Amino acid sequence: MRTTSSKNGTRRAARTAAALLAGALTLALSGCGGDDNKSDGGGSSESSSGLKLPSLSGQTLEVAAVWTGAEQDNFMKVMDEFKKRTGAKVNFVPTGNNTSTFLGTKIQGGKPPDVAFLPQVGVLHQFADKGWLKPLGADAKAQLTKNFSKGWVDLGAWKGTQYGVYAKAANKSLVWYNTANFEAAGISSTPKTWKDFLTTAQTLSDAGTPAVSIGGADGWTLTDWFENVYLSQAGPDKYDQLAAHKIKWTDPSVKDALTTLAQLWGKNDLIAGGNKGALNTEFPKSVTQTFSGDTPAGMVFEGDFVAANINGDTKAKLGTDAKVFPFPAVGSDSPVVSGGDVAVALKDGKGAQALLTFLASTDAAEVWAAQGGILSPNKEMDQSKYKDAITKQIAQQLISAGDNFRFDMSDQAPAAFGGTAGVGEWKDLQDFLRNPKDVAGTQQKLEADAAKAYGSG
């Protein structure tokens, strides 16, 4: 008897605690909502952007994406706004790193999420072919054509049908630099061309700074290096052909790009830690060793997401200690290589379409941009909503590329070639970083791997 009563007692206590917690949460949430109201200016923006969303009160939508931590929290702020306008509750499902496998099993199990963010174009094509995606409705399409440039709209389409909205983009053509090291070496202007870039690196190295930090232990950073050089040197048309494997990797244009890369990768002195050190450096370390430590490096190349690593892992301040310049032009123009997550509907119904419509709107883009850590390809949004000046600069570079940007090539390739650790392009470029003299051998290996992957995929 005593045990039962004591058990009841604990249960009651737990219930009280839960009630208190729930109360606190509601308070916190309503607090957030209040803030949003103020910054958005209430319903006025709703009418000004002309966005009409149906009432979905009582419905619950499921959204699946790869994000965790702060990225997920930021996205949920956007979803809070959606809830405020439609009444629909949104549940977030993290997919883990292998999005396509996760979603594939969900769909085959008959329980797909309403909306999913796909990180690769290839996955969109694959899912569309299997008939898993629901085409975009008229409202969403209207928002899309109004707010996005043609390049971004087309990326979300496959075989003439519009499926997706690129609500989140990445700019992968950036070089981040340590301002203190540039000053110490007496470099006053950032390099515009590849030749300047090499000279800058040499000057940094002469001044005793490890010039360029490369995260070679992660193969994807190396594919991004190659893509930027190739896009700038061979041009967008060749880039598209190579991405579709319509020209071979043994093409002379690839040879030129690799030879250009070797001008940097072949100089042990210019690479932080030398070639061997670079191969032992993971991407996060390539950022931290540029902005912290005893002898920080001068420059590190990668996308806008480097900002998150600088903020999270180093004491450097964006905009003062760490600044950014566009990837230098190898050919006539600086390249803009981008990535992004495309939102697609996996279920029929008003809810999923309304959410996509909302994501394609300027309102959603502005709420999201205000959280920081994201770029929107939405060209109509108010650029001043970006959280900081650096992000704004990066976003403007992306938007001003118009339709000349290109989507990350390795993300377009079959996963076995462009998206798997230890094999295909990742591995071949790592071998090239180990031995930058072997241009022809690298080309042959790349072509052999590509032929296999594209053939079976």
Next chain:
Amino acid sequence: MTSVANSTGGAGALPAPAAEPGKSVTGTRLWVAVLFLLPAFVLLGALVVYPIGYSIWRSLYDADGSGFVGLKNYGDIFANDATLTAVRNTAIWVAVAPAIVTALGLIFAVLTERVRWGTAFKLIVFMPMAISMLAAGIIFRLVYEQDPNLGAANAVAKSIHDTFVSSSVYPNARPNAAVSDLKPSGGGSFTTTGTVRAGTPAMLPLVGIAPNKLPGSPENARTASGSGVTGTVWLDFKLGGGGTKGKVDPGEKALKGVKVEAVKGGKVVASAKSGADGTFTLPASADGARLRLPASNFSAPYNGIDWLGPTLVTPAIIGAYVWMWAGFAMVLIAAGLAGVDRNLLEAARVDGANEWQVFRRVTVPLLAPVLVVVLITLMINVMKIFDLVYIIAPQPSQDDANVLALQLFLSSFGGGGNEGVGSAIGVILLLLVLPVMFVNIRRLRRERQR
């Protein structure tokens, strides 16, 4: 499991006592026996036999599982470099790892018997077994870290190395290639292309060191003067840049203690060290010689061994495996040792055998059955090694450390997404394990008959 079934079958084949039809030796009815065996059979069938059968069937189909491709997957395996490396590495693993582990286990077992704190020692050696492979992998990933400040293995290597070889004062410094006529002359040294003349001071500008990272408190450099054979070694770079390259600008720091050699016809005729203001003076005999800065000035600090590079990665992972499993071998062998008749050892000693002979001629032969068990268990274990390799090998050398089980995983789920090839590797792995299993079963049966 199979061995038990086989041996009972064997027992049944023995000349059976005259029994009623439908009854077994023990007198149970056949259907009762079947009833009791059924759960085990169902489980075995569902969890072992069916998966094996399905894998074999699946290995004959393509990536989607829709098209029949016959033996093409097997052909692909042997046409693929990655898989061939995996086969080679698995062979190395099977040949090396169990042998080392068993040998170490034997040594530990025999030695711990003789020390007072044997149990404590055994406990410590056995402890790694309590850790999961994954955790052990992460531990050794850190042990083998390249940076001597992080990786224990390289910290040891570096401290040993530095005891014997002293490091240079100006590692990574190099001549300013743009303005200096110092050119690399092999082995890390630099030699001027022109010759030095008395009365014309030689300029030896170096770069590659941060001006604020110079050791001590360096003086400003001074252009050498005088009628002798002189020159200046200095850092041709000041904070914030600027100045004329190749000229000693105000504020540029002297490099003290750099060795300068005068070379005539390949022979060193004189040498000097730069002073606090960077100047050096050579004897008159150096007139007309070329100047060389030997490599000892610039040798980079020793950075340890590249444990996880392509050449050493497999031995390094085997090391981690030995660390984990030596305790397991030790405990089994120690148990076997406890059963050895002490009188035999004593008799050998009385007959005048020394300790090594006792160990070699008496202990080891007596322990042979246990050693074989340990060796075979480890061989089977090593053939399916996966986690250690997957975790310890960094991406760039994962291919070089590849083993069959890892290749199976990578080709099925690691982006390749070809479960046909994966199944084929699984079947091959099964075929490789079978002979070892066969030996094991034979041995067990013989033991039972003894």
